Amino acid sequence: MDPITIGLLALVALLVLIGLRVPIGVSLIAVSVLGIWGIAGLRPAMSMLSTIPYSGSASWTLSSIPMFLLMGYIAYHSGLTRGLFEAARVWWSWLPGGLAIASLAGASGFAAVSGSSVACSAAIGRIAIPEMKRNNYDLRIATGSVAAGGTIGALIPPSILLILFGIQSNSSIHALFLGGLIIGLASLGFYILAVLFVWWRKPERLPRVEPYTMGDRWKITLEIWPVLLLILAVLGGLFAGIFTATEAGAFGAFMALALGLLRRSLSWSDFRESLVDTILASGALFIIAIGAGLFTRLVAMSGLSREVGMLVESMGLGTTGLLLIIILIYLALGMFLEPIGALLLTLPLFLPLMAAHGVDKIWFGILVAKLLEIGMITPPVGLNVFVIHSVARDYVKLEQIFAGILPFLAADLALIVMMLLTRGLF
Amino acid sequence: DTIRATSGFGPAHVLATVVYPEIGTRLEDFTEGAWDLQDTPSGLVAPNEMSSGLRDGVTEMGTLLMPYFPAEFPDAALPSELSIVGSGNLVISSAVTEYIATCPDCLAEFARNGQVYLGTDATPPYNLLTTEPVRSVEDVKGMRIRTGAPLYAGFVEAMGGEPTQLPSSELFESLSQGVIAGTFSANHEIIANRLGDVINYVTEVEEGVFNGAAAGTVSGILWMRMSPEDRAALARATQYGIAKGLVGFVEDAAKAREVEGIEFIEMDESLAAAKEAYNEERLAAAAGILTERGVEDAQAKIDRYIALVDKWEGLITEGMTYEALAELRYDEIFAKIDLGAYGS
Amino acid sequence: MRFIETWIGRISAALASLVLLAMMLQIVVDVFMRSFLGAGFPATADLVSRYYMVAISFLPLALTELHRRHIEATIFTDRLRGRARQAVGYLGFAVALAVFVPMTWGTAREALTQTARGAYVEVGTTVFPTWPSYWILPLSFGLICVVLAFRLIGLATGRFELSAHDPLEDLQSDAGETH
Ligand code: NA
Ligand code: NA
Numbered sequence: 001m002d003p004i005t006i007g008l009l010a011l012v013a014l015l016v017l018i019g020l021r022v023p024i025g026v027s028l029i030a031v032s033v034l035g036i037w038g039i040a041g042l043r044p045a046m047s048m049l050s051t052i053p054y055s056g057s058a059s060w061t062l063s064s065i066p067m068f069l070l071m072g073y074i075a076y077h078s079g080l081t082r083g084l085f086e087a088a089r090v091w092w093s094w095l096p097g098g099l100a101i102a103s104l105a106g107a108s109g110f111a112a113v114s115g116s117s118v119a120c121s122a123a124i125g126r127i128a129i130p131e132m133k134r135n136n137y138d139l140r141i142a143t144g145s146v147a148a149g150g151t152i153g154a155l156i157p158p159s160i161l162l163i164l165f166g167i168q169s170n171s172s173i174h175a176l177f178l179g180g181l182i183i184g185l186a187s188l189g190f191y192i193l194a195v196l197f198v199w200w201r202k203p204e205r206l207p208r209v210e211p212y213t214m215g216d217r218w219k220i221t222l223e224i225w226p227v228l229l230l231i232l233a234v235l236g237g238l239f240a241g242i243f244t245a246t247e248a249g250a251f252g253a254f255m256a257l258a259l260g261l262l263r264r265s266l267s268w269s270d271f272r273e274s275l276v277d278t279i280l281a282s283g284a285l286f287i288i289a290i291g292a293g294l295f296t297r298l299v300a301m302s303g304l305s306r307e308v309g310m311l312v313e314s315m316g317l318g319t320t321g322l323l324l325i326i327i328l329i330y331l332a333l334g335m336f337l338e339p340i341g342a343l344l345l346t347l348p349l350f351l352p353l354m355a356a357h358g359v360d361k362i363w364f365g366i367l368v369a370k371l372l373e374i375g376m377i378t379p380p381v382g383l384n385v386f387v388i389h390s391v392a393r394d395y396v397k398l399e400q401i402f403a404g405i406l407p408f409l410a411a412d413l414a415l416i417v418m419m420l421l422t423r424g425l426f
Numbered sequence: 427d428t429i430r431a432t433s434g435f436g437p438a439h440v441l442a443t444v445v446y447p448e449i450g451t452r453l454e455d456f457t458e459g460a461w462d463l464q465d466t467p468s469g470l471v472a473p474n475e476m477s478s479g480l481r482d483g484v485t486e487m488g489t490l491l492m493p494y495f496p497a498e499f500p501d502a503a504l505p506s507e508l509s510i511v512g513s514g515n516l517v518i519s520s521a522v523t524e525y526i527a528t529c530p531d532c533l534a535e536f537a538r539n540g541q542v543y544l545g546t547d548a549t550p551p552y553n554l555l556t557t558e559p560v561r562s563v564e565d566v567k568g569m570r571i572r573t574g575a576p577l578y579a580g581f582v583e584a585m586g587g588e589p590t591q592l593p594s595s596e597l598f599e600s601l602s603q604g605v606i607a608g609t610f611s612a613n614h615e616i617i618a619n620r621l622g623d624v625i626n627y628v629t630e631v632e633e634g635v636f637n638g639a640a641a642g643t644v645s646g647i648l649w650m651r652m653s654p655e656d657r658a659a660l661a662r663a664t665q666y667g668i669a670k671g672l673v674g675f676v677e678d679a680a681k682a683r684e685v686e687g688i689e690f691i692e693m694d695e696s697l698a699a700a701k702e703a704y705n706e707e708r709l710a711a712a713a714g715i716l717t718e719r720g721v722e723d724a725q726a727k728i729d730r731y732i733a734l735v736d737k738w739e740g741l742i743t744e745g746m747t748y749e750a751l752a753e754l755r756y757d758e759i760f761a762k763i764d765l766g767a768y769g770s
Numbered sequence: 771m772r773f774i775e776t777w778i779g780r781i782s783a784a785l786a787s788l789v790l791l792a793m794m795l796q797i798v799v800d801v802f803m804r805s806f807l808g809a810g811f812p813a814t815a816d817l818v819s820r821y822y823m824v825a826i827s828f829l830p831l832a833l834t835e836l837h838r839r840h841i842e843a844t845i846f847t848d849r850l851r852g853r854a855r856q857a858v859g860y861l862g863f864a865v866a867l868a869v870f871v872p873m874t875w876g877t878a879r880e881a882l883t884q885t886a887r888g889a890y891v892e893v894g895t896t897v898f899p900t901w902p903s904y905w906i907l908p909l910s911f912g913l914i915c916v917v918l919a920f921r922l923i924g925l926a927t928g929r930f931e932l933s934a935h936d937p938l939e940d941l942q943s944d945a946g947e948t949h
Contacts, residue, residue: 017865018843019843019845019846019847020846020847020858020861020862021842021843021844021846021847021858021861021862022842022861022862022865022866023840023841023842023862023866024841024842024843025840025841026840026862026865026866026869026870027865029869029873030865030868030869033869033872036484040430040483040484041483043482043483044482044483044484046482046872046876047478047479047481047482047483047484047876048484049872049873049876050478050873050876050877050879050880051475051478051479051880052475053827053828053873053877053907054824054877054880054903054904054907055472055474055475057823057824057827057828058819058820058823058824058903059819059823060593060596060815060818060819060823061593061596062819062823063793063797063818063819063822063823066790066793066826067793067794067797070790070794158599163598163599166598166620167436167438167598167619167620168436168437168438169438170438170617170618170620171620172620172623173598173620173623174602174623237801238603241603241604241605242605242801242805243605243801244592244596244599244600244603244605245596245599246596247797247800247801250793250794250797250798250801251797251798251801253794254794254795254798257794272787275783275786275787275790275791276783276787278790279783279786279787279790279826279829279830279833279834280830280833280834280837280839282786282826282827282830283829283830283831283833283834283839283840284834284839284840284841286826286827286828287827287828287831287840288841290827296469297469297470297471297484299469300466300468300469300470301430301466301470303464341469344436344437344468344469345468345469347437348437348442348467351437379843380843386841389841390839390841393839397844397845398841398842398843398844398845399843399844399845478880493892496890496891496892497884497887497888497889497890498887570804575892576892588809590804590810591815591816591893592815593815
């Protein structure tokens with residue numbers, strides 16, 4: 001069998017295994033190893049199985065994920081975040097879907113701290129979902145808004161994805177960051193519209209919060225000083241250059257712990273629960289990340305991506321047609337691959353094509369980042385959805401979260417159409 | 427037959443844009459189409475997986491970064507320890523390649539790890555790339571500077587600065603946020619890694635080069651499949667690729683001077699004195715460091731390497747084309763080796 | 771069997787908790803030392819990436835299975851009952867075992883190799899050994915293999931049943947109705 005066929009078969013096998021309730025991480029690993037075995041032989045397959053778990057996990061940059069998870073869990077278990085949503089509730093009560101919008105806005109704020117969208121979803125998810133549940137929000141829209149909000153994390157700077165694109169395409173990272181900021185805020189705007197649209201069609205899913213008096217508002221707002229202090233310390237330290245985006249996670253967890261102890265709101269069992277919750281979420285997530293890494297290797301080895309690139313080139317399309325095909329390809333890749341792997345695999349194919357058609361590199365970089373981030377919330381492999389599932393699995397099923405994503409996916413597609421229509425203006 | 431190669435540093439790196447395409451073209455040419463090469467610049471094998479990837483045939487040819495595998499290649503890493511010797515990357519790359527290809531202990535290390543060595547590249551000299559000007563040693567004091575190899579960490583420390591290690595993925599951000607005030611890097615990175623956006627000054631201390639990237643490392647599994655003639659063709663093609671890359675580095679370094687908003691500062695006497703003192707100390711200590719790592723007869727090997735650098739200083743001429751350099755490297759090094767027996 | 775499961779859970783939770791706290795404290799101490807003393811805590815980035823991150827990524831695997839927290843898509847199999855559901859259970863655990871047994875073996879072999887050559891990295895001007903960190907993998911994968919084998923035995927003897935809903939859900943969920 002030729003490598004391309006093996007690559008395609010692997011895709012099908014992956015879907016079948018996941019459909020039959022084989023754990024997703026295990027499915028990815030099994031399919032990748034069999035595929036690599038088929039293409040290159042048993043020895044390379046065993047070699048990858050033995051070395052990639054180590055090389056893939058032994059990463060300084062990844063350490064921000066468990067640290068931001070821990071920060072979120074401690075803040076949640078010690079009641080630090082309860083006040084935050086009280087405050088959001090009193091201030092946004094006039095808006096339909098106020099809590100969902102508040103968590104989207106919160107995710108955008110968090111995005112300024114975190115370079116990865118998984119960390120962003122994890123931190124906001126643990127805080128926001130229980131609050132929305134308490135207010136009788138429909139859990140689909142509640143979880144969907146946080147999973148989608150997380151994708152803003154890799155658009156608003158700092159962004160690991162945009163830095164990598166800048167290096168690979170030799171374009172200005174400052175310009176990419178500025179573009180990322182614009183598209184991140186535009187995503188926030190479109191997501192808010194999606195919430196309002198859901199409210200317009202199904203108002204019962206987003207029950208309105210009782211209005212408050214001005215006095216209540218300030219009283220409740222004053223109670224959230226610990227959270228504001230936490231965010232200020234993390235953001236302040238980051239922008240003052242005291243620590244990097246990676247270190248910010250550990251610092252945030254430490255701050256949350258210190259605040260919980262100082263306010264005497266973190267009991268021994270809260271503390272233990274925070275640790276176990278973080279451990280379980282890590283156990284569920286990293287094995288999938290390793291699986292996705294292995295699957296990226298299989299795709300690279302099969303030449304599937306190269307073949308697709310040549311196919312697109314041979315179609316001889318105009319610029320718009322070409323962009324549409326590339327958008328579809330990225331949406332399809334995003335269903336299965338993690339963003340950094342997909343980015344590195346595809347840039348060598350598409351950058352020369354884009355240059356030949358005179359498409360601006362910065363604009364293309366922002367588009368690719370946006371498309372890959374959409375992949376974080378599309379089935380079957382949507383890491384943001386998985387992380388939300390791991391923090392909220394006591395009351396929501398995976399497929400319910402994927403259903404909750406739909407309005408936000410529609411908003412994303414609308415945003416991409418907007419980007420295409422305004423391409424010449426930037 | 428197609429070689430499954432992994433240049434390993436992403437599609438925009440000189441290795442992927444210049445070196446590996448050139449190796450592929452020349453290989454096809456020298457073997458009259460019997461062999462070609464397909465590079466997957468990233469996604470298949472990461473730099474820190476390269477040694478096992480080549481050993482087990484995940485990839486068949488790739489760039490092996492010596493500093494990532496100090497325990498596997500103590501002898502072959504000897505030239506890295508001496509990267510302060512020599513003036514330009516053309517000379518140093520050629521001297522390193524000749525040294526390793528004719529050093530039995532180094533070749534034994536490659537064989538033990540299932541690999542075959544065909545050449546090393548070298549960057550232009552390293553400078554201080556900073557956000558605040560460094561005009562004398564005084565300015566380095568207390569400055570937090572990112573360093574790659576231990577050699578540079580030692581130099582920064584000797585000048586009273588504060589060396590820090592950071593993954594390259596965090597370099598750009600750390601510079602722009604002021605977590606670090608500078609980096610010890612070569613000028614071509616101003617172009618290749620977009621550092622021009624975040625640094626304002628280059629102090630040209632020209633302290634050594636990076637010569638630890640064995641850009642032409644071949645899997646033993648592939649080598650066994652090749653006839654002596656095929657092996658010769660691959661060895662020769664690899665010299666073309668590396669030579670073209672060396673010239674590309676130099677061109678990028680020259681382009682860096684045209685980037686707006688960067689001041690290039692010549693080093694003053696205090697910096698020159700610090701560099702000289704450090705280099706003397708370093709050279710004197712090198713034999714001890716290498717012996718500690720398990721290198722036998724370290725001083726004799728150091729002397730041999732330095733003699734090879736002198737030899738190549740004499741062989742390489744101003745304005746030499748990359749084709750001429752490639753042929754010279756092949757004639758001087760691999761044409762003299764029995765490639766039927768090499769690598770086993 | 772239950773006794774062994776309990777201890778696997780306790781030990782891996784305790785170890786992973788220690789690693790989490792150590793990672794947090796060390797990064798914070800590193801930042802403080804860098805800011806106030808001029809030099810950071812030695813080898814922080816290498817200790818975090820090669821020891822703490824490897825541990826936090828894989829030590830929880832067995833515990834995560836004990837809590838039935840590995841991520842699965844249940845949408846197509848929820849309606850299955852009886853034999854068919856039983857078969858889905860066998861398939862999931864068998865494929866997982868088929869993945870984790872070779873991973874245990876392969877990473878143990880890799881750990882032996884790295885130990886034999888005394889793998890290390892150079893940090894600044896000192897040497898930092900990394901070979902012990904390779905042993906975290908076979909240990910973690912071995913633990914989940916044990917748990918998975920128990921799951922298969924449990925399925926065969928009827929002591930374990932694959933439920934659409936998580937057994938923990940009924941215990942932990944504080945608010946009964948969600949919709
Ligand atoms: Na961000
Ligand atoms: Na996806």
